[in-house]
Amino acid sequence: MPVEHYSFGRIVVDGKTYTSDVIVSRDKVILEKWWRKEGHLVQLEDIDEILKQNPDVVIFGTGKYGVMKVSKEVIDELKRRNVEVIMDITEKAVKIFNEMIDKGKNVVLAAHLTC
Secondary structure, three states: OOEEEEEOOEEEEOOEEEOOOEEEEOOOEEEOOOOOOEOOEEOHHHOHHHHOOOOOEEEEEOOOOOOOEEOHHHHHHHHHOOOEEEEEOHHHHHHHHHHHHHOOOOEEEEEOOOO
């Protein structure tokens, strides 16, 4: 299920507009309102829903300006599970996510929509 559109504070998936951070897999929106323990830092407890998907690739959209960061513990845990980790501003992360879907990858996008 590719992302149809992203702009600051807004993402469209499968015809539905979301205005909160989201987690999306190749076939569904996993979490419509992705809240983190610390708003701009992804920690282990923030990725439970991602881990349940057993992805090959996780893409973190770090926001329009790249403000959101991903902790070393998250990166280390994903790599320990042989999951490729990609981090980029959300606009680029969405493009990469859509490309990976086209290639048939089991990919998850965790997107911060604002800053």
